[in-house]
Amino acid sequence: xxxxxxxxxxxxxxxxxxxxxPLTRLKTMxxxxxxxxxxxxxxxxxxSAEGLxxxxxxxLNNLSQYDFIVVPGGEGVKYIAQDKEFIEWIKTAQDTTIxxxxxxxxxxxxAELIKDKKATTHPLLMENLKKFTSKVTDKRIVEDGNxxxxxxxxxxxxxGLFLCEKIAGKEIRVKIQKQMDYPNYNYD
Amino acid sequence: xxxxxxxxxxxxxxxxxxxxxPLTRLKTMxxxxxxxxxxxxxxxxxxSAEGLxxxxxxxLNNLSQYDFIVVPGGEGVKYIAQDKEFIEWIKTAQDTTIxxxxxxxxxxxxAELIKDKKATTHPLLMENLKKFTSKVTDKRIVEDGNxxxxxxxxxxxxxGLFLCEKIAGKEIRVKIQKQMDYPNYNYD
Numbered sequence: 001x002x003x004x005x006x007x008x009x010x011x012x013x014x015x016x017x018x019x020x021x022p023l024t025r026l027k028t029m030x031x032x033x034x035x036x037x038x039x040x041x042x043x044x045x046x047x048s049a050e051g052l053x054x055x056x057x058x059x060l061n062n063l064s065q066y067d068f069i070v071v072p073g074g075e076g077v078k079y080i081a082q083d084k085e086f087i088e089w090i091k092t093a094q095d096t097t098i099x100x101x102x103x104x105x106x107x108x109x110x111a112e113l114i115k116d117k118k119a120t121t122h123p124l125l126m127e128n129l130k131k132f133t134s135k136v137t138d139k140r141i142v143e144d145g146n147x148x149x150x151x152x153x154x155x156x157x158x159x160g161l162f163l164c165e166k167i168a169g170k171e172i173r174v175k176i177q178k179q180m181d182y183p184n185y186n187y188d
Numbered sequence: 189x190x191x192x193x194x195x196x197x198x199x200x201x202x203x204x205x206x207x208x209x210p211l212t213r214l215k216t217m218x219x220x221x222x223x224x225x226x227x228x229x230x231x232x233x234x235x236s237a238e239g240l241x242x243x244x245x246x247x248l249n250n251l252s253q254y255d256f257i258v259v260p261g262g263e264g265v266k267y268i269a270q271d272k273e274f275i276e277w278i279k280t281a282q283d284t285t286i287x288x289x290x291x292x293x294x295x296x297x298x299a300e301l302i303k304d305k306k307a308t309t310h311p312l313l314m315e316n317l318k319k320f321t322s323k324v325t326d327k328r329i330v331e332d333g334n335x336x337x338x339x340x341x342x343x344x345x346x347x348g349l350f351l352c353e354k355i356a357g358k359e360i361r362v363k364i365q366k367q368m369d370y371p372n373y374n375y376d
Contacts, residue, residue: 014209014368021202021341024238039240050212052227053243102369122369152369153209154345180202181290181310181340184372 001167003037004066004093006104007056008086010076013048015101018156019070022164025176031168038066042086049075060085063093068163072156073103073122080107087111099148099163101156105129108147118144122152141187158187189355191225192254192281194292195244196274198264201236203289206344207258210352213364219356226254230274237263248273251281256351260344261291261310268295275299287336287351289344293317296335306332310340329375346375 005020020037027035040063041056048054063069071090080086090111100108105121108114109132118135120142121128129136140155141148141162150159161182165173177185193208215223228251229244236242251257259278268274278299288296293309296302297320306323308330309316317324328343329336329350338347349370353361365373 012209013205017201017205020238020240021200028238045243049216050208052208055233055241055243152367154368154370157342179340180342182342183374186371 001032001035002066003035003068003070004040004058004063005037006069006071006090007039007041007046007054008076008080009043009046010049010074010079011046011072012074012102012153013050013052013054014153015072015074015104015156016070018154019072019099019101019150019160019163022157022160022176022180023068023070025179026164026168026172029176029179031172031175042083042089060089063089064095066093066096068167069093069096069098070159071098071100071104071107073101073106073125073153077103077106081110095146097146097148099150099159101150101159102153105149106132108149109133114147114149117147118142119147119149120151121149139188157182158185161185162187189220189223190254191223191256191258192228192246192251193225194257194259194278195227195229195234195236195242196264196268197231197234198237198262198267199234199260200262200290200341201238201240201242202341203260203262203292203344204258206342207260207287207289207348207351210345210348210364210368211256211258213367214352214356214360217364217367219360219363230271230277248277251277252283254281254284256355257281257284257286258347259286259288259292259295261289261294261313261341265291265294269298283334285334285336287338287347289338289347290341293337294320296337297321302335302337305335306330307335307337308339309337327376345370346373349373350375
């Protein structure tokens with residue numbers, strides 16, 4: 001089981017970390033000892049929308065080797081829209097399960113991964129997402145085949161828990177949720 | 189208005205980022221343009237409990253210059269318990285408003301900042317916290333004078349919103365909460 005967390009300049013840090021926390025607990029809490037995860041980017045160090053510098057583990061590596069890809073959103077999406085190399089890189093994930101938080105689904109749209117797929121995004125970006133699919137769906141987590149999209153920033157935590165349950169079952173998701181002290185898991 | 193976000197090796201990243209997101213929105217959403225915030229540590233780069241490398245803005249700088257300090261928890265708390273330099277550094281925050289998430293309140297205890305103060309921590313650490321104060325309180329956010337402590341990992345988001353309201357008022361807290369797509373603000 002291998003997961004890639006995508007990071008990039010001007011992303012919203014919580015979009016990434018809210019999903020990273022529950023998913024990495026699959027390993028740190030001892031449920032899946034051979035879980036591997038990488039923080040992947042198009043450069044060695046990124047600066048988030050808030051100004052945080054984070055170092056990537058892998059740079060522009062082929063994403064087809066992963067089972068799950070997590071794509072955050074943020075102000076940086078507008079720069080990625082102009083970055084053909086980044087979009088081509090994301091396309092290498094096309095045969096994996098590709099997930100996104102907030103404006104991350106716009107990146108999936110730019111990479112032509114959500115054509116005719118049900119998908120969601122931040123409430124303020126719903127109209128923008130309609131450029132990429134006719135099936136924009138205003139729910140907190142939306143799954144359609146290999147595409148799983150989450151709504152605004154804090155739905156990152158719900159997406160992480162949703163993926164924990166998908167990977168390891170409900171009982172383990174409930175244990176992780178309890179350890180995270182998260183009373184209101186909400187995927188609807 | 190100046191805020192210091194403390195980071196250190198083996199901290200839980202979400203403890204930090206869950207508070208960092210709403211508080212930095214006070215600036216990025218244009219509510220407090222002269223808000224300043226620094227990511228402060230005892231070293232230039234830290235590696236979180238999950239393996240994430242984050243760069244600090246300031247190293248062992250005097251914390252008395254800030255209005256608010258945010259201290260996360262995580263596995264690293266047990267190493268800090270042996271690190272006199274780190275504890276002495278945290279003590280320089282004693283005249284500010286000092287806040288913590290999860291095991292961060294243990295660090296406040298080690299720095300002798302919560303004697304006789306009501307305080308909370310992760311449900312599994314309540315007994316440990318009793319070494320430092322007789323007033324351990326099992327609520328999600330606990331405020332006692334200049335000490336504001338939050339419970340487990342995801343209460344970082346509630347702490348951030350609680351501080352947004354304290355700094356800028358309820359109306360702005362509600363706007364930030366809505367932008368974060370966070371339906372269940374919970375401080376009790």
